[in-house]
Amino acid sequence: MNIAVLTSGGDAPGMNAAVRAVVRSAESLGHHVYGVKDGYQGLIDDDMILLDHQSVSGMLSSGGTFLGTARVPKFHDVAYQKKAIEHMKKRDIEALIAIGGDGTYRGAMDLSKLGFKVIGLPGTIDNDIAGTDYTIGFSTAVETIVDALDKLRDTSQSHQRCSIVEVMGRSCGDLALFAGICGGAEFIVTPENPVKKEDIIETLKKHKEKGRRHAIIVVTENMFDVHALAKEITELSGFASRATVLGYIQRGGHPDSEDRILASRMGTYATELLNDGIHGVVVGIRDSQMVHLPFANVVGFPRPKNPLYKLYKKIA
Ligand code: F6P
Numbered sequence: 563m564n565i566a567v568l569t570s571g572g573d574a575p576g577m578n579a580a581v582r583a584v585v586r587s588a589e590s591l592g593h594h595v596y597g598v599k600d601g602y603q604g605l606i607d608d609d610m611i612l613l614d615h616q617s618v619s620g621m622l623s624s625g626g627t628f629l630g631t632a633r634v635p636k637f638h639d640v641a642y643q644k645k646a647i648e649h650m651k652k653r654d655i656e657a658l659i660a661i662g663g664d665g666t667y668r669g670a671m672d673l674s675k676l677g678f679k680v681i682g683l684p685g686t687i688d689n690d691i692a693g694t695d696y697t698i699g700f701s702t703a704v705e706t707i708v709d710a711l712d713k714l715r716d717t718s719q720s721h722q723r724c725s726i727v728e729v730m731g732r733s734c735g736d737l738a739l740f741a742g743i744c745g746g747a748e749f750i751v752t753p754e755n756p757v758k759k760e761d762i763i764e765t766l767k768k769h770k771e772k773g774r775r776h777a778i779i780v781v782t783e784n785m786f787d788v789h790a791l792a793k794e795i796t797e798l799s800g801f802a803s804r805a806t807v808l809g810y811i812q813r814g815g816h817p818d819s820e821d822r823i824l825a826s827r828m829g830t831y832a833t834e835l836l837n838d839g840i841h842g843v844v845v846g847i848r849d850s851q852m853v854h855l856p857f858a859n860v861v862g863f864p865r866p867k868n869p870l871y872k873l874y875k876k877i878a
Contacts, residue, residue: 563593564655565836566610569627570601570634570662570669573813574685574699576821577627580661582618583829589615591837596655600630601662602637602669605646610653622822625815631662637669640676647678657836659829661685661698664861667844671857674842681832682844682857685825687813690734692863693855694846698828701820703730703812704740710808711745711778718776724766724801726779728788730812735782736868737812742780743874749779750874751786754867759791766799777801827852 567584569577585595597613598604611617621628636642650658657679660670663686674680684691687703707729714725727747731737735752742750748769751757766777781788788805795803817825828845831852835843843854 563657563836564596564653565593565657565659565833566596566598566605566650566655567613567629567659568598568601568604568661569629569631569685570660570666571631572663572686572688573627573631574687574697575625575702575813575815575817576698576825577631577661577685578618578621578624579817579822579825580683580685580698580829581613581627581629582621583826584659584833585613585618586615587830588833591833593833593837596653597629601632601666602634602642602646603632604630605649606634606637606642608649608652610649622826623816625817633665634669638672640672643669643672643676647673647676650678657681657841659683659832659836663688663691663697667691667857667861671861674857679836679841681835681841683828683832684844684846687737688731688734689736690732690865691844691846691860692865693844693853693860694848696824696847698821698825699813699817700736701824702815702818703737704744705818706812706815707737707741707780707808708744710806710811711741711747711780714806715745715776715778718778721802722775724777724779724795724799724803726781726788726792726795726803726805728781728783728805728807730808731782733784734865738780738782739868739870739874743870743877745778745780747780748777748878750878751779752782753785755871756785759786759794763795763799766795766801770800
């Protein structure tokens with residue numbers, strides 16, 4: 563069987579390791595793999611290359627995605643989806659493995675509805691995909707944020723300041739939650755755990771009165787204008803405050819060991835599913851086990867609120 567693989571949406575550490583696992587496990591089952599350049603754009607443009615064992619050498623540890631990625635809104639249009647299928651069929655490609663987040667899954671589900679064999683792999687730092695405990699790239703991004711929090715705490719403590727740290731996650735607070743717990747944040751503000759700015763300021767005033775030297779606030783993007791919040795905290799709480807927006811450094815870098823293992827397991831599991839004639843599903847990890855669920859059970863479904871919020875509230 564000829565299988566195509568693509569990475570789409572925001573790049574995430576471990577995407578390359580997943581492609582490597584797809585290529586090598588597919589080869590060992592006697593299949594051939596085409597790498598599609600720049601996500602769905604490469605399917606539209608007929609831009610794909612044959613990959614083999616050697617062409618994914620060194621990819622286990624590399625960040626970003628060597629295939630390239632893109633956000634391609636026009637792929638919602640069925641005409642482009644049909645063109646994509648036509649380009650794959652021309653090469654006798656029977657199935658596609660699409661690695662990415664929710665937007666990637668929507669494109670994959672559309673191709674599946676048109677009768678093409680597709681499997682989705684969760685690759686996004688946001689950890690915002692239903693049906694899986696973790697997504698590829700999340701663990702590395704948490705490590706990156708924790709490293710930044712540790713450094714910011716040194717300066718906050720030295721200067722008796724309050725650091726506000728804006729992290730990514732779109733509408734999912736898992737990056738802020740996990741990194742905030744690991745970094746000992748005083749406040750974790752996320753879509754699942756919104757906190758009013760007045761309450762933050764009141765609590766900071768009390769902390770100041772009790773003689774606390776510093777505070778860290780981790781905020782999911784789009785919750786606040788963090789620079790304006792820093793100004794208000796400085797004026798009203800007694801703590802001088804500065805905001806740091808971590809931005810794209812959260813997406814880059816070598817995948818950590820957890821992401822390398824997760825990506826290797828998921829990539830291999832996906833090719834084994836195709837080999838067994840299973841498609842139209844997304845791969846996940848639940849309680850350390852590989853699982854697969856139909857697209858329709860995952861796409862557009864929110865994740866339940868993480869139980870770790872209870873832990874954070876007890877130890878913040
Ligand atoms: O999905 C990953 C992510 O980094 C989100 O956390 C963020 O909201 C979004 O992508 C940013 O996307 P872009 O790089 O296209 O601006």
